[in-house]
Amino acid sequence: MIFSNEKQIEKFTTLGHWGGDTIHQILATNSCNKPTSLALKDQPNRFELTGDNPISLNWIELEQASENLAIQLQKEGVSVGDKVIIQLPNIVELVISYFALSKIGAIASPIPVQYGKQELQYISKTLGGKVILTIAHFKNIELADQIKNALPTIKVLVFGDDLCLDSTSHQKLEFTPESNANRVLTICWTSGTTGTPKGVPRTHNMWLATAKASAESSKLHVDDNVLCPFPIVNMAALGGILIPALLHGCSLTLHHPLDAKLLLKQIQDDGITFTVAPPALLNQLAKSKDMWNLYDLSSLRRIGSGSAPLSPWMIEIFDTDFSIDVVNMYGSNEGIVLYSTPENTPSSTVRATDFPRPNNGIFFETKVADPLTGKEFTSSGEKGELLVKGATIFEGYFENSEEVFTKDGFFKTGDLVEICGDDGNYYRIVGRCKDIINRGGIKISPVEIDIFLEGFDGAIEAAVCAYPDEILSEKICACLVLSEGNEPPSLSKLQSWLLTKGLSKFKLPERIEIFNQLPRNPIGKVQRFKLAEDVLSRASLTSK
Structure with missing residues (x-):
């Protein structure tokens, strides 16, 4: 399956953004250059999982x-072009599967272990997958049985039963297809704003262009030890960790599911130099220096985070108290790649929320436009939809006719950004176009309020969503997860606190709902549409 058209291939090859290497060819090069160096290892608690x-x-x-x-x-x-679904946690079999499928020219379609019957059936029907790779169980999830029950007509190959790992045998492939870096390597799945996944085909060259940008932001070099706690099924881990580590010949240590104490122990024991973590965990660690100081983390040089705005105070603590650089990462399965680093954004306040506008022509180009009219915005303070095109960007959803590109070839990301900085040289992600709250005709970004709520005393997680109102169309609900022993705050207390922090009165929440945990997708992004559904159902129950 060659997804890129000839014109694109010629353009990006001429520019030097695309080349001829596939991921299995780079693996072979590393095998020749450093055969006995550590390449990949499981988490130490794998037996428990x-x-x-x-x-x-x-x-x-x-x-x-x-x-x-x-x-x-x-x-x-x-065989060549076959689509293979992979449902595996972060274990060595997952990484090995990518290389194996690359060698035979098949397409890997990884899905999170959290996906159940509904998602399995939807993705299998959409994809037309031939085979599913999995293991018998992960924690309390019987993965193989779950798949067989959901998809009785699909061939399920189970590691340990149908497939074995052997790193000593010297058999040869029956047929070796011609390597082609413009062949589709993966079809990953977006979580979307509606919850319906969409398949994103991306070639070797698209992933490698992404990885080059990612590796530059993390300052990877050949002797680095990289730790991956994000599921290697989408952009954050594939483009941000696995393929950059492969490009530079770094060792890769796996971790899954996220466990703060184990993560810190792995950093200490494996001499980790770079890893990633969600903002909530970094905030927790910044507030819990006693936990941090239980370990020798002197090897850690840089840590990446994203999926939500970061806290400036957290970046400051990591810099001054831990001597660790924090990189703000923003990306998507479709190929968006923005990074805010100490080099391009020294100010922790700016780095927490803003991303330097990329120089057009370096991997990709961007612009900002009105999502309804297409009018382009260029001045600082203006807000619109982020549009991107270039060597990292996919060329359309799999088996989906939705028009997501402008006439001049820019991908319409659906992300609402504000042009910032004195010269308009930064972007600030202010939400999804569909997430914007319409309160009495005034458009409000929920992300902006999320940032204010992060520091509220007693709340360990916080986000806002809209709920219907007959007069104003929509109002704002604050959704809080409280730390143990804390009582729900009164609405007046929360509003007064937000006003003291500088939030405008018209942006104040007018309702509070308490959650045990916020609904998130597999890479940790809050699923605001699920919050809104839950809040709406609570209102319905209350009215009965």
């Missing part, structure tokens, strides 16, 4: 393990 002992592989072992898996998949009938 899957019932299997942790696996550690050097580069030549990783190369051979992927070759042997590719041989097994060929014998199961998997």
